[in-house]
Amino acid sequence: MLRRLYDWTMSLAGRPSAEIWLAVIAFVESSIFLVPADVLFLPMALAKPHRVWRYALVATVASVLGGIAGWAIGYYAFETVAKPILEFYGKLDAFDKLRSGVTYETIVLLLVTSGLAHLPPIKVVTILSGVANVNLGLFVISAIIARGARFFFLAWLLRRYGEPIRHFIEKRLGQIAAVVAAVLILLYIAFHMLAR
Template sequence: MLRRLYDWTMSLAARKSAEKWLAVIAFIESSVFLVPADVLYLPMALARPQKAYRYALIATVASVLGGIAGWFLGYYAFETVAKPILEFYGKFDAFERLRTSVDYQMVLLLLVTSGLAHLPPIKVVTILSGVAHINIWLFIVSAIVARGARFLLLAWLLKRYGEPIRDFIERRLGQIAGVGAAVLIVLYVAYRYFLH
């Protein structure tokens, strides 16, 4: 099922309505969808490099709005809507482990790492942010910084290096961003451990 979803998302890049689809996918990825918006963003930006930053802006705005929707799901409708979504994707156990083991500051750190590297998946953290009652304005600023940094970095790489960088991005950028996110988490945990 995941492969078909991925292939369908990729096919949207060739449509005239690709920008609208990018906005839709980026929005729902942040709260309920499994396939990241990068899958649609990359072929679009490679096909029209002059629009890479425009696409990055569309993806960022839609992703932040989707994150706000995820926050509201967690804050107001966890039991009725968010929990069934997490269970459907098999993410509920991971969510529960996060919910019981993190504090307010850690949720903010996870928001940044998930926005940059999908570690953990963005939908899990947006819902968790609502459940943890993270301040909505702080949440929005964090989401803008993290998601904007990710899409703008992709735009810059694609404009600078073009097609040769695509394979690197698809195979390695997630790993590099994941390592960076893991380092941030380790530094935070070490900071908390040694100061407390």
């Protein structure tokens, strides 16, 4: 099923309505969808490099709006909407573990790491932010920074290196982003240990 979903998402890149689909995928990725918007963003940016910055902006804005929708689902409709979504994707156990040990600072860190590296998946963190009643303004600012950094960094790589970087991004960007996320988490832990 996941492979078909991935292939379908890739097929959208060649359509005249690709930019609208990019916004839709980026929006739903942040609240309920499994396939990241990068899958559509990459071929679109390579096909029309002169529009890469526009695509990054569209993806960022739509992703942040989708994150707000995820926050609202967590805040207003956890039992009726969020819980079944998390169960469907097999993420409810991970969510419950995060929920039990979460602090305000932890959620902000998770917003940044999930926005940059999908660790944990962004939809889990947006819903968790609503459940934990994270300040919506802080949530939006964190989402703009994290999601904007991801899409604009991808745009810069694609603009600078073009097609040769595509294979690197598809195979290695997740690993690099995971390392950056791990470093952020370690710095956070070290800061709190030194502060005690």
